[in-house]
Amino acid sequence: MATITINGDAYTLPEGEKLNAIQAAKLCGVEIPYYCWHPALSVVANCRMCEIEVGAKDPATGEIKMVPKLVPGCQTLAKDGVVIVTDSAKVQEHQRMIMEYLLLNHPLDCPVCDQAGECGLQDYSYHFGQATHRFVEERTVNPRKDVSDAIQLNQDRCIMCTRCVRFTREITHTGELHVMNRGNHAEIDVFPGVPVDNPLAGNVVDLCPVGALLDKDFLHTQRVWFLSKHESICTRCATGCNVSAEENRGSLWRFKPRHNPHVNDYWICDEGRASYKEANNPALLASMYVKKAGTPEPVAVDQAVAATERGLKDVVARGGAVAGVLSPFLTVEEAYLMARYLKSLSPQAVLALGPVPVSGGDQTFAPDKTTGRTGDTSFVVPRPFTIRGEKCPNRIGVSEVLAHFEGEVIGWESLLARVQKGEFAALYVASDALDPAFDEVAAGAIRPRVGFLVVQDTHATPLAQVADVVLAGATFAEKAGSYVNADRRLQYAEAALPPRDGSLPDLDLFAILLARGAGPVRSREVLAEVAEAIPAFGVARGGVVPPFGVVIATTPREGADAGGAAVGGPAVAESGSRFSDPWTTVWRDHGGRKRI
Amino acid sequence: MNANHPDLKRMTPPKLSLGDRLYVPQVIAGLAVTARHMAGVVFGDSAITVQYPEDQHIPSPNYRGVHRLNKDESGRVKCVACMLCSTACPAHCIDIVGTTAPETELWGDREKYPASFVIDELRCIFCGMCEEACPVEAIELTGLYDLTGLSREQMIFDKTKLLSVFDLTKDAEPMRYGSPPSRPTSSTELVRDSI
Numbered sequence: 001m002a003t004i005t006i007n008g009d010a011y012t013l014p015e016g017e018k019l020n021a022i023q024a025a026k027l028c029g030v031e032i033p034y035y036c037w038h039p040a041l042s043v044v045a046n047c048r049m050c051e052i053e054v055g056a057k058d059p060a061t062g063e064i065k066m067v068p069k070l071v072p073g074c075q076t077l078a079k080d081g082v083v084i085v086t087d088s089a090k091v092q093e094h095q096r097m098i099m100e101y102l103l104l105n106h107p108l109d110c111p112v113c114d115q116a117g118e119c120g121l122q123d124y125s126y127h128f129g130q131a132t133h134r135f136v137e138e139r140t141v142n143p144r145k146d147v148s149d150a151i152q153l154n155q156d157r158c159i160m161c162t163r164c165v166r167f168t169r170e171i172t173h174t175g176e177l178h179v180m181n182r183g184n185h186a187e188i189d190v191f192p193g194v195p196v197d198n199p200l201a202g203n204v205v206d207l208c209p210v211g212a213l214l215d216k217d218f219l220h221t222q223r224v225w226f227l228s229k230h231e232s233i234c235t236r237c238a239t240g241c242n243v244s245a246e247e248n249r250g251s252l253w254r255f256k257p258r259h260n261p262h263v264n265d266y267w268i269c270d271e272g273r274a275s276y277k278e279a280n281n282p283a284l285l286a287s288m289y290v291k292k293a294g295t296p297e298p299v300a301v302d303q304a305v306a307a308t309e310r311g312l313k314d315v316v317a318r319g320g321a322v323a324g325v326l327s328p329f330l331t332v333e334e335a336y337l338m339a340r341y342l343k344s345l346s347p348q349a350v351l352a353l354g355p356v357p358v359s360g361g362d363q364t365f366a367p368d369k370t371t372g373r374t375g376d377t378s379f380v381v382p383r384p385f386t387i388r389g390e391k392c393p394n395r396i397g398v399s400e401v402l403a404h405f406e407g408e409v410i411g412w413e414s415l416l417a418r419v420q421k422g423e424f425a426a427l428y429v430a431s432d433a434l435d436p437a438f439d440e441v442a443a444g445a446i447r448p449r450v451g452f453l454v455v456q457d458t459h460a461t462p463l464a465q466v467a468d469v470v471l472a473g474a475t476f477a478e479k480a481g482s483y484v485n486a487d488r489r490l491q492y493a494e495a496a497l498p499p500r501d502g503s504l505p506d507l508d509l510f511a512i513l514l515a516r517g518a519g520p521v522r523s524r525e526v527l528a529e530v531a532e533a534i535p536a537f538g539v540a541r542g543g544v545v546p547p548f549g550v551v552i553a554t555t556p557r558e559g560a561d562a563g564g565a566a567v568g569g570p571a572v573a574e575s576g577s578r579f580s581d582p583w584t585t586v587w588r589d590h591g592g593r594k595r596i
Numbered sequence: 597m598n599a600n601h602p603d604l605k606r607m608t609p610p611k612l613s614l615g616d617r618l619y620v621p622q623v624i625a626g627l628a629v630t631a632r633h634m635a636g637v638v639f640g641d642s643a644i645t646v647q648y649p650e651d652q653h654i655p656s657p658n659y660r661g662v663h664r665l666n667k668d669e670s671g672r673v674k675c676v677a678c679m680l681c682s683t684a685c686p687a688h689c690i691d692i693v694g695t696t697a698p699e700t701e702l703w704g705d706r707e708k709y710p711a712s713f714v715i716d717e718l719r720c721i722f723c724g725m726c727e728e729a730c731p732v733e734a735i736e737l738t739g740l741y742d743l744t745g746l747s748r749e750q751m752i753f754d755k756t757k758l759l760s761v762f763d764l765t766k767d768a769e770p771m772r773y774g775s776p777p778s779r780p781t782s783s784t785e786l787v788r789d790s791i
């Protein structure tokens with residue numbers, strides 16, 4: 001057990017993790033400011049912001065010997081007997097000096113800089129810097145330039161921490177960015193004709209502690225303090241990256257990655273990053289429809305729900321067969337309530353998995369301890385990042401629900417074949433797919449064969465256009481619930497937006513159909529029911545999903561499984577804290593100002 | 597806090613003299629003040645009220661009336677769309693849509709400007725917080741106090757209108773910081789030239 005001394009107090013560090021002084025101090029509630037260090041990147045110790053006084057305690061005599069000079073905390077191993085001082089006059093004077101030095105040529109751009117509000121320079125200036133600026137020479141002016149179609153570089157704001165350079169070398173192994181020139185003239189740049197356009201490129205914007213690298217999609221649209229951050233899960237592929245969905249005035253403005261060592265580490269892919277836009281799509285269904293005299297007419301929510309119920313009950317009363325299609329975009333809770341509803345209508349109802357969109361194969365970025373690394377990698381735990389070819393968030397979760405109700409998982413193709421044989425008098429399709437899932441061909445194949453067709457979706461797909469009842473469901477941003485990713489990890493996503501006018505979240509629709517009553521349905525309560533009912537989900541007992549998610553059981557069995565290692569990654573304590581740079585901390589309490 | 601709290605200070609009312617208790621001398625002293633003012637208005641020129649609207653009232657220099665959006669030397673809106681004013685505004689009445697400045701000669705040195713800048717003057721409480729928050733002295737409250745309109749919509753001032761308030765008031769009230777535009781043009785031209 002390692003005992004270290006920070007500012008005169010002794011602390012005991014947890015076993016098994018190799019920590020540097022910054023991490024160890026953070027665990028003990030002491031902040032050491034830093035810029036260039038990042039837990040996934042090698043240590044280069046070039047910003048010198050983290051310098052502290054370091055010494056060692058002689059275990060025999062108890063005598064403390066300090067290193068005469070200041071030492072970078074990012075490079076100091078927090079091992080037994082280490083003594084660090086972070087608040088002495090010497091350290092504070094050094095921090096003031098570094099801040100002044102970093103800001104020598106820095107433009108006074110904060111009013112127009114997108115980083116303002118989550119900027120390392122602003123925060124550390126306030127806490128560790130000084131109010132005066134003694135540099136009277138002309139400041140170096142570097143024009144802004146594009147390093148790719150999606151990323152802009154405002155070079156005069158850069159502090160040369162090289163986090164972005166190390167990312168492209170060490171994580172993606174693409175190496176597009178480099179430092180050009182030296183000293184005062186040093187610049188970040190790309191080689192001519194080689195833009196930063198790898199599939200993870202957007203992460204350099206998140207890594208940049210200042211406003212030098214900017215996402216052109218977000219550029220100059222919002223101020224970050226207006227955004228309320230919601231802990232969400234990306235639904236673009238089966239990896240299920242943890243994201244913060246950031247909302248203001250009823251729209252999403254961006255996705256930022258949230259750290260999850262088992263899933264996405266610190267990153268998200270660019271395709272996922274851009275998928276937030278679907279929540280703001282003006283083409284989303286804005287009303288429910290019921291077909292009257294051959295044409296769909298917009299109706300109020302309650303009328304559409306009543307029409308669904310009436311239609312399905314009629315079919316069952318006449319002895320017709322009912323089938324339900326549960327898309328892999330539904331949450332576990334929604335799938336469970338939908339399955340229960342259809343089975344309560346008619347125990348013979350057939351439930352099938354909706355179309356599973358696949359595009360290309362899996363693409364894995366597998367950083368290791370050596371490739372592309374230049375600095376000290378002893379603190380780095382390399383974890384792979386995979387972009388899945390399966391472009392939906394919850395195939396496994398919905399399949400587990402289906403297997404529980406049906407005993408097997410009926411695929412979309414085989415259900416379609418049975419539909420075309422005219423086996424079903426009523427079909428209830430719940431989709432919510434990110435990209436419209438049903439085309440004219442599917443609509444032409446299904447419609448003539450089904451007497452009563454209900455489509456619940458977010459888009460007016462060709463299938464929805466021919467349906468008897470269209471229920472406007474929720475986008476990923478409007479629903480709360482859990483998804484099971486490709487590694488069988490159950491993760492919970494919060495809703496980031498209220499339901500659109502004219503729509504209702506799918507969970508509420510199913511709850512109304514099931515006549516659950518007693519106020520709005522809560523996804524946590526439904527998840528608790530699922531955990532009771534389906535052994536595979538037993539790990540979510542009480543509707544509780546740990547912050548990093550939990551792996552669901554493969555074979556139906558009782559009892560909790562406390563996580564375990566993600567496929568391909570070393571185990572990390574489930575209690576581990578979420579990493580985020582201090583200047584990008586999610587301020588839940590401030591939570592963006594609500595405007596009337 | 598109870599009645600014996602140590603922080604409570606006990607006050608004794610001053611003792612009233614006989615004159616105070618009779619009231620009559622006090623009433624006469626009050627009437628004397630009124631009479632002095634009446635005499636001042638009738639025989640002198642000491643009236644505090646003005647014959648509005650024939651006479652215009654000139655408010656004090658720090659009066660907080662209708663907003664204006666200042667322009668820089670090239671006639672561009674000074675505002676950089678930082679949204680600090682709308683952050684500071686307690687009435688939530690400022691709505692700004694920022695956008696990247698075009699890479700033209702006129703705008704080349706600018707990064708961002710407001711594509712739209714709207715103040716709901718009906719919701720505004722004229723506190724002046726926006727003026728205080730602005731890092732580039734782009735928004736100022738003028739001495740215009742006769743804010744009227746025929747509909748609610750007319751009272752929602754957009755960028756053009758706010759810039760025209762600047763043209764209307766720039767001579768009477770020069771910008772508190774920085775210099776007013778060097779080109780003396782008619783207000784309509786300035787409004788048309790700016791974005």
Ligand code: SF4
Nearest residue numbers: 109110113116119211
């Ligand atoms: S990088 Fe930070 S300090 Fe620099 S202009 Fe942007 S917000 Fe201000």
Ligand code: SF4
Nearest residue numbers: 158159161162164208
């Ligand atoms: S662009 Fe940002 S991340 Fe890259 S070196 Fe400069 S400050 Fe660091």
Ligand code: SF4
Nearest residue numbers: 685720721723724726
């Ligand atoms: S004067 Fe006060 S209320 Fe009016 S716009 Fe400015 S900050 Fe808002």
Ligand code: SF4
Nearest residue numbers: 675676678679681730
């Ligand atoms: S008026 Fe001033 S404070 Fe308001 S957005 Fe413009 S520059 Fe910022």
Ligand code: FES
Nearest residue numbers: 036045047048074
């Ligand atoms: S974080 Fe240690 S030197 Fe930069």
